[in-house]
Amino acid sequence: MKKLSHVNKKGEARMVDVGPKPVVAREAVAEAMLVCAASTIRLLKKDALPKGDVLAVARVAGIQAAKQTAALIPLCHVLPLDAVGVEFTVKPRGVKVVCTVRTQARTGVEMEALTGATVAALALYDMCKAADKNMRVEGVRVATKKKSAC
Amino acid sequence: MKKLSHVNKKGEARMVDVGPKPVVAREAVAEAMLVCAASTIRLLKKDALPKGDVLAVARVAGIQAAKQTAALIPLCHVLPLDAVGVEFTVKPRGVKVVCTVRTQARTGVEMEALTGATVAALALYDMCKAADKNMRVEGVRVATKKKSAC
Amino acid sequence: MKKLSHVNKKGEARMVDVGPKPVVAREAVAEAMLVCAASTIRLLKKDALPKGDVLAVARVAGIQAAKQTAALIPLCHVLPLDAVGVEFTVKPRGVKVVCTVRTQARTGVEMEALTGATVAALALYDMCKAADKNMRVEGVRVATKKKSAC
Amino acid sequence: MKKLSHVNKKGEARMVDVGPKPVVAREAVAEAMLVCAASTIRLLKKDALPKGDVLAVARVAGIQAAKQTAALIPLCHVLPLDAVGVEFTVKPRGVKVVCTVRTQARTGVEMEALTGATVAALALYDMCKAADKNMRVEGVRVATKKKSAC
Amino acid sequence: MKKLSHVNKKGEARMVDVGPKPVVAREAVAEAMLVCAASTIRLLKKDALPKGDVLAVARVAGIQAAKQTAALIPLCHVLPLDAVGVEFTVKPRGVKVVCTVRTQARTGVEMEALTGATVAALALYDMCKAADKNMRVEGVRVATKKKSAC
Amino acid sequence: MKKLSHVNKKGEARMVDVGPKPVVAREAVAEAMLVCAASTIRLLKKDALPKGDVLAVARVAGIQAAKQTAALIPLCHVLPLDAVGVEFTVKPRGVKVVCTVRTQARTGVEMEALTGATVAALALYDMCKAADKNMRVEGVRVATKKKSAC
Numbered sequence: 001m002k003k004l005s006h007v008n009k010k011g012e013a014r015m016v017d018v019g020p021k022p023v024v025a026r027e028a029v030a031e032a033m034l035v036c037a038a039s040t041i042r043l044l045k046k047d048a049l050p051k052g053d054v055l056a057v058a059r060v061a062g063i064q065a066a067k068q069t070a071a072l073i074p075l076c077h078v079l080p081l082d083a084v085g086v087e088f089t090v091k092p093r094g095v096k097v098v099c100t101v102r103t104q105a106r107t108g109v110e111m112e113a114l115t116g117a118t119v120a121a122l123a124l125y126d127m128c129k130a131a132d133k134n135m136r137v138e139g140v141r142v143a144t145k146k147k148s149a150c
Numbered sequence: 151m152k153k154l155s156h157v158n159k160k161g162e163a164r165m166v167d168v169g170p171k172p173v174v175a176r177e178a179v180a181e182a183m184l185v186c187a188a189s190t191i192r193l194l195k196k197d198a199l200p201k202g203d204v205l206a207v208a209r210v211a212g213i214q215a216a217k218q219t220a221a222l223i224p225l226c227h228v229l230p231l232d233a234v235g236v237e238f239t240v241k242p243r244g245v246k247v248v249c250t251v252r253t254q255a256r257t258g259v260e261m262e263a264l265t266g267a268t269v270a271a272l273a274l275y276d277m278c279k280a281a282d283k284n285m286r287v288e289g290v291r292v293a294t295k296k297k298s299a300c
Numbered sequence: 301m302k303k304l305s306h307v308n309k310k311g312e313a314r315m316v317d318v319g320p321k322p323v324v325a326r327e328a329v330a331e332a333m334l335v336c337a338a339s340t341i342r343l344l345k346k347d348a349l350p351k352g353d354v355l356a357v358a359r360v361a362g363i364q365a366a367k368q369t370a371a372l373i374p375l376c377h378v379l380p381l382d383a384v385g386v387e388f389t390v391k392p393r394g395v396k397v398v399c400t401v402r403t404q405a406r407t408g409v410e411m412e413a414l415t416g417a418t419v420a421a422l423a424l425y426d427m428c429k430a431a432d433k434n435m436r437v438e439g440v441r442v443a444t445k446k447k448s449a450c
Numbered sequence: 451m452k453k454l455s456h457v458n459k460k461g462e463a464r465m466v467d468v469g470p471k472p473v474v475a476r477e478a479v480a481e482a483m484l485v486c487a488a489s490t491i492r493l494l495k496k497d498a499l500p501k502g503d504v505l506a507v508a509r510v511a512g513i514q515a516a517k518q519t520a521a522l523i524p525l526c527h528v529l530p531l532d533a534v535g536v537e538f539t540v541k542p543r544g545v546k547v548v549c550t551v552r553t554q555a556r557t558g559v560e561m562e563a564l565t566g567a568t569v570a571a572l573a574l575y576d577m578c579k580a581a582d583k584n585m586r587v588e589g590v591r592v593a594t595k596k597k598s599a600c
Numbered sequence: 601m602k603k604l605s606h607v608n609k610k611g612e613a614r615m616v617d618v619g620p621k622p623v624v625a626r627e628a629v630a631e632a633m634l635v636c637a638a639s640t641i642r643l644l645k646k647d648a649l650p651k652g653d654v655l656a657v658a659r660v661a662g663i664q665a666a667k668q669t670a671a672l673i674p675l676c677h678v679l680p681l682d683a684v685g686v687e688f689t690v691k692p693r694g695v696k697v698v699c700t701v702r703t704q705a706r707t708g709v710e711m712e713a714l715t716g717a718t719v720a721a722l723a724l725y726d727m728c729k730a731a732d733k734n735m736r737v738e739g740v741r742v743a744t745k746k747k748s749a750c
Numbered sequence: 751m752k753k754l755s756h757v758n759k760k761g762e763a764r765m766v767d768v769g770p771k772p773v774v775a776r777e778a779v780a781e782a783m784l785v786c787a788a789s790t791i792r793l794l795k796k797d798a799l800p801k802g803d804v805l806a807v808a809r810v811a812g813i814q815a816a817k818q819t820a821a822l823i824p825l826c827h828v829l830p831l832d833a834v835g836v837e838f839t840v841k842p843r844g845v846k847v848v849c850t851v852r853t854q855a856r857t858g859v860e861m862e863a864l865t866g867a868t869v870a871a872l873a874l875y876d877m878c879k880a881a882d883k884n885m886r887v888e889g890v891r892v893a894t895k896k897k898s899a900c
Contacts, residue, residue, distance in 0.1 A: 002193060004204070005280035013203040013277070013359060017383035019325065019402050019450075025769065032287075039152065048154055053163040056656030057156075059763060060824045061224050064664075067820055067828055070367055072218075072269050073276050074211050074360045078367055078380055080828055082856070083767035102769050106382070111276050118268050118287070119222055126223050126261050127163070130155035133292075137182075137268070140287035150769075163659060167683035169625065169702050169750075175469065206356030209463060210524045214364075217520055217528055220667055224660045228667055228680055230528055232556070233467035252469055256682070300469075302489065304498055305580035306507075313503040313577070313809060317833035319775065319852050319900075332587075343452060353463040354454070361524050370817055372518075372569055373576050374511050374810045378817055378830055406832070411576050418568050418587070419522055426523050426561050427463070430455035437482075437568070437590035442583075475619065506806030509613060510674045514814075517670055517678055530678055532706070533617035552619050600619075602793060604804070605880035613803040613877070632887075643752060653763040654754070661824050672818075672869055673876050674811050711876050718868050718887070719822050726823050726861050727763070730755035737782075737868070737890035742883075 006075050015075045018106040025150035027102045030113035032121040032140040035094040040132040044090065054127050055088050062086035062099055062120030069112045079105045081112065086120050094135075097121045098143070104150045110142045156225050165225045168256040175300035177252045180263035182271040182290040185244040190282040194240065204277050205238050212236035212249055212270030219262045229255045231262065236270050244285075247271045248293070254300045260292045306375050315375045318406040325450035327402045330413035332421040332440040335394040340432040344390065354427050355388050362386035362399055362420030369412045379405045381412065386420050394435075397421045398443070404450045410442045456525050465525045468556040475600035477552045480563035482571040482590040485544040490582040494540065504577050505538050512536035512549055512570030519562045529555045531562065536570050544585075547571050548593070554600045560592045606675050615675045618706040625750035627702045630713035632721040632740040635694040640732040644690065654727050655688050662686035662699055662720030669712045679705045681712065686720050694735075697721045698743070704750045710742045756825050765825045768856040775900035777852045780863035782871040782890040785844040790882040794840065804877050805838050812836035812849055812870030819862045829855045831862065836870050844885075847871045848893070854900045860892045 005016050048054035063084045070078040082102045089096045099116035101109040121137045128135060155166050199205065213234045220228040232252045239246045249266035251259040271287045278285060305316050349355065363384045370378040382402045389396045399416035401409040421437045428435060455466050498504035513534045520528040532552045539546045549566035551559040571587045578585060605616050649655065663684045670678040682702045689696045699716035701709040721737045728735060755766050799805065813834045820828040832852045839846045849866035851859040871887045878885060 002189065002281040004193060004277060006277040007204060011203050012387075013207045013356060015363060015381075015384050017402060019382035019404060043152060043154060048157055048161060053161050053656040053659070054154070054157060056653040056763060057163045057224050057660050059653070060657050060660045061222065063765060064821070064824055065222055068222075071364070072211065072215055072222075073273050074207050074364055075273075075276060077382070078378075078828075080380065080830065080855075081765075082769035082827070084765050087762075102767060104769060105380075110279065111272065114272055114275065114287075115269075118272065118290075119265075122261065122264055122268065122290075123223050123225075125264065126225060127154060127156040129260065131152040135291070137264075137290035138288050140268075140272075140290070141285070142283075162687075163656060165663060165681075165684050167702060169682035169704060203356040203359070206353040206463060207360050209353070210357050210360045213465060214521070214524055221664070224664055227682070228528075228678075230530065230555075230680065231465075232469035232527070234465050237462075252467060254469060255680075302493060302581040304493060304504070304577060306577040307498055307504060311498060311503050312837075313507045313806060315813060315831075315834050317852060319832035319854060339452065343454060353461050354457060357456075357463045357524050361522065365522055368522075371814070372511065372515055372522075373573050374507050374814055375573075375576060377832070378828075380830065405830075410579065411572065414572055414575065414587075415569075418572065418590075419565075422561065422564055422568065422590075423523050423525075425564065426525060427454060427456040429560065431452035433592075435591070437564075438588050440568075440572075440587035440590070441585070503806040503809070506613060506803040507810050509803070510807050510810045513615060514671070514674055528678075530680065530705075531615075532619035532677070534615050537612075552617060554619060602789065602881040604793060604877060606807075606877040607804060611803050613807045639752065643754060653761050654757060657763045657824050661822065665822055668822075672811065672815055672822075673873050674807050675873075675876060710879065711872065714872055714875065714887075715869075718872065718890075719865075722861065722864055722868065722890075723823050723825075725864065726825060727754060727756040729860065731752040733892075735891070737864075738888050740868075740872075740887035740890070741885070 021106040023104055023106055024147045025104050026108050026147045028108060028110040028113040028145045029100045029143045030117040031143050032097045032117040033094050033138045034121045034124050035138050036132050036135045040128055043131055058120045058123040059086045061123035062116040065119035066101055066112045066116030069115045073111050076111050077107055079103050084116055086116055095124055110145055168227060171256040173254055173256055174297045175254050176258050176297045178258060178260040178263040178295045179250045179293045180267040181293050182247045182267040183244050183288045184271045184274050185288050186282050186285045190278055193281055208270045208273040209236045211273035212266040215269035216251055216262045216266030219265045223261050226261050227257055229253050234266060236266055245274055260295055318377060321406040323404055323406055324447045325404050326408050326447045328408060328410040328413040328445045329400045329443045330417040331443050332397045332417040333394050333438045334421045334424050335438050336432050336435045340428055343431055358420045358423040359386045361423035362416040365419035366401055366412045366416030369415045373411050376411050377407055379403050384416060386416055395424055410445055468527060471556040473554055473556055474597045475554050476558050476597045478558060478560040478563040478595045479550045479593045480567040481593050482547045482567040483544050483588045484571045484574050485588050486582050486585045490578055493581055508570045508573040509536045511573035512566040515569035516551055516562045516566030519565045523561050526561050527557055529553050534566060536566055545574055560595055618677060621706040623704055623706055624747045625704050626708050626747045628708060628710040628713040628745045629700045629743045630717040631743050632697045632717040633694050633738045634721045634724050635738050636732050636735045640728055643731055658720045658723040659686045661723035662716040665719035666701055666712045666716030669715045673711050676711050677707055679703050684716060686716055695724055710745055771856040773854055773856055774897045775854050776858050776897045778858060778860040778863040778895045779850045779893045780867040781893050782847045782867040783844050783888045784871045784874050784885060785888050786882050786885045790878055793881055808870045808873040809836045811873035812866040815869035816851055816862045816866030819865045823861050826861050827857055829853050834866055836866055845874055860895055
C-alpha cells in the first residue's frame with residue numbers, strides 16, 4: 001500500500017535518508033504553461049522576443065531557482081546539479097516552459113525541474129503583468145524522468 | 151496601447167523605478183491547486199492531515215518563499231511584508247492553496263502571493279510524490295488585489 | 301599540544317583544506333533545550349501541540365538551517381546532507397530539541413546538527429514569546445558523533 | 451489569559467499582521483555564553499585573540515545572521531536593521547557574546563538579537579572545536595528590550 | 601582627521617548606526633570594465649549580442665547581486681532599492697558595465713552599485729572564459745553619487 | 751575556432767552539462783587590487799591592521815562569497831569546495847587580495863576564486879570609503895589554475 005515517504009509513523013515530517021541509495025545519473029524534465037491573452041502573445045512577439053531579454057531573464061530565473069530548490073522545498077536534499085536548461089515555446093494561448101535538470105546523485109531531481117519551470121513561468125508573468133491582468137500558470141508537471149548507471 | 155513595463159525601448163530588461171510612487175497599503179491574494187488522485191486525498195486525510203505536519207511544512211515553505219520573492223523573480227523589488235498567510239482546502243480532486251500577502255510599499259505584492267502559493271503547492275507535491283506520480287499544479291493566478299491609503 | 305585548526309600561524313582565519321581527507325559516512329546528533337515557564341508548557345500542550353503546527357514549523361526551521369550551515373558559519377564547508385531530522389520532547393521545564401544529521405563527506409557535521417537544533421529552538425522561542433518573556437535556550441551541545449566507511 | 455500569537459484558532463501557524471502597528475524605534479540586546487575548558491580559554495588568549503581574527507570572524511557571523519533572521523525563523527518579518535553589534539567578553543569559564551540590534555519598524559528585534567548572539571557563539575564553537583570536544587552554548591536569552599518614538 | 605567609520609576605538613568592526621540619519625533619496629552609479637581580446641569582442645558581436653542572451657544574463661546577475669549586497673558585504677545595511685539598472689557598452693578593448701541604483705533610505709547605495717557592476721562583469725567573464733583566458737576586470741569605481749530630499 | 755560555451759546555436763544561455771566530465775582535483779588562484787590613497791594605507795596600518803578586524807571581515811566576506819558563487823553567477827555549478835583562502839598584502843598603492851579555491855569536481859573553480867577576491871576587495875572598500883572617496887578595484891584576474899587526478 002502507498003505511503004507518504006516524507007512523514008514518519010507519528011505524522012512528523014522528515015527528510016528521507018538517502019545515504020543507503022546508490023549514486024546514479026538522473027534526469028528530470030518538467031513543464032509549465034503561462035496562459036495569457038492573444039494580445040500579450042502579440043506584444044511579446046513584437047517588443048520582447050526579437051531582442052531576447054524577456055526570455056533570457058525568465059531563463060536565468062528558472063536556472064537559479066532550480067539550483068536553490070533545497071532552500072525552497074523544505075524536505076529536499078542539496079544536490080550537485082550537472083546541468084539545468086530552460087526552454088520556451090511561444091504558443092497561440094501562452095508560453096510553454098520546459099526545464100531539464102541532470103545530476104549524479106542519490107535521489108532524483110523532479111523537484112528541481114518543477115521549481116525551475118515554475119519560477120521561469122512566474123518571472124515571465126512578472127514581466128507581462130502590466131499588460132495582462134488575467135494570466136495563469138497551468139499544467140505544472142513532470143514530463144519525463146529517467147536514471148542510468150554513472 | 152499596452153506595453154511591457156519591464157522592458158525599455160531597446161528591449162532591455164529593467165526594474166521599474168518605484169521611487170516616485172507613493173507608499174500605500176496593499177494586499178494580494180493568489181491561489182494554486184495541487185491536482186492529485188483520489189487515493190492521494192484519502193492518504194492525506196488518513197496519515198497526514200490529522201497530525202498536521204504535512205500542511206504545516208507546506209505553509210512554512212510558502213511563507214518563506216513569499217519573503218524571498220525578490221531573490222527568485224529577477225525584476226521584483228525587496229518589499230517589507232507586513233503579513234503572509236497560506237491556507238489549504240482539501241477538495242475531491244486536489245488541495246487548493248491560497249496565499250495572502252500584505253505590505254505598505256510603493257509597489258504591489260501579487261508576485262509575492264503567487265510565489266507563496268506556488269512554492270507551497272510544490273512543497274505539498276514533494277511530500278506526496280512517492281505515492282502519486284501524476285500530480286499537477288494548476289490554476290496559479292491572482293484572485294484579488296487591492297490597495298488603500300496607509 | 302592542542303591548536304586551533306581554523307587559524308594559521310599568523311592568526312588568520314582559514315577554512316581547513318579537507319581535500320586530502322577520505323569520504324566517510326558521518327553522523328552527528330546535537331541537542332538544545334528551550335527552557336520556559338510551566339504555564340507555557342501548559343499552553344503548548346493545550347493550543348499548539350495537538351494540532352502540530354508549532355512543532356512542525358520549528359522542525360522545518362531546524363532542517364532548513366542545517367542545510368544552510370555553510371552560509372551561516374563562515375569557515376564551514378558546503379556538505380551534501382543525506383538526512384536531517386529534528387525531534388522534540390516536551391519536558392516539565394521546557395522543550396528539548398534533538399537534531400540528527402548524516403552525510404558522506406570529507407568532514408563532519410556537528411556544526412550542521414548544532415545549527416539545526418539551535419535554530420529549531422529559536423523558532424519555538426519566537427512562537428511562544430508573546431506568552432513568556434523569560435525563556436532561555438540552554439544546553440546546546442553535541443550529544444554523539446560517529447563515522448564509518450561508506 | 452495568555453495566548454500564542456503565532457497560531458490561529460485552528461492551530462495553524464501564521465505571521466502576525468504588523469500592518470496596523472506604528473513604526474517605533476526599537477532595540478533588543480541578547481546574550482549567549484560559549485562554555486569551554488580553561489585550556490581553551492588559554493589557547494584563545496595565546497593564539498587567537500591578540501591578532502583578532504577569531505573574534506572578528508564570529509562577529510561577522512553574528513552580524514550577517516542577524517540580518518538574515520527572517521530567512522531562518524519562519525514567522526519573522528524582514529526588518530530594515532539600523533545597526534547590529536556583537537561584543538565578546540572572555541571569562542574564566544567561557545566567552546560571553548552580547549548582540550545589540552536596532553531598528554525603526556512595526557515589530558521588535560529580539561529574534562534578530564538572539565539569532566546574532568547564537569550564531570556568533572556557534573561560529574566560535576566551530577573555530578575551537580578541534581581543541582575542545584565538550585563545549586556548550588548556554589544562557590541564550592534576551593537581556594533588554596526597549597522602544598521609543600522615532 | 602579622517603577615520604574608518606566601520607571600526608570602533610578598539611579596532612572592532614561594526615555596522616554604523618544609521619538610525620539618527622534622515623531618509624533621503626539617493627542614487628549611486630558605479631562602473632566596471634571587462635577587458636578582453638579583440639577576438640572576444642568579435643565573437644560577442646557575432647554570436648551573442650544580436651540575440652541578446654549573454655548581456656541579459658549578465659544584467660540579471662548584476663541586478664540580483666545589487667539586491668543581495670547586504671548578504672555579501674558584511675557591514676552593509678539591508679536597503680529597499682527603488683531601482684537597479686545595468687547597462688553595457690561594447691568598446692574596442694572590452695565591455696563597459698554601468699550599474700545605477702536608487703533608494704530612499706538612511707544610508708547610500710554605492711556598495712550596491714559597485715556590487716551590481718562587478719557581479720555583472722564577472723558573469724560576462726564566466727560566459728566568455730572558454731574563448732579567452734586572459735580577461736581582467738578593471739576600473740571598478742563609483743562614477744557619481746547624489747542625494748536629495750524625498 | 752573559438753566559441754562561447756555558455757550559448758547554444760540559437761544564442762540562448764545554458765549551463766554547460768558537466769555530467770560527462772571526470773571528477774578531478776582543481777585549484778584556482780585569483781587576485782584583485784584595491785587601489786587607494788597613501789593616506790588610506792597609513793590609516794589602515796595605524797588603526798585597523800594591528801588589531802586585525804578589518805582584514806578579517808574582508809576575509810570572511812571573500813570566503814562566504816566564494817561558497818555562494820553559484821547563486822551569484824547564473825550559469826555556474828554548485829561545487830563542493832574543499833578549501834577557500836583569502837590573503838591580503840598591503841602595498842604602497844593599495845591592498846592586494848589573493849583568493850585560492852580548491853575542489854574535487856567536474857568543472858573548475860576560477861569563478862569561485864574571482865568572486866572571492868572581488869567581494870573581499872569590495873568589503874575592504876566598504877570599510878575604507880568614509881576616509882577615501884577615490885578608491886578603485888583593479889586587476890581582477892585569474893593568476894593560476896591547475897588540475898590533477900584525485
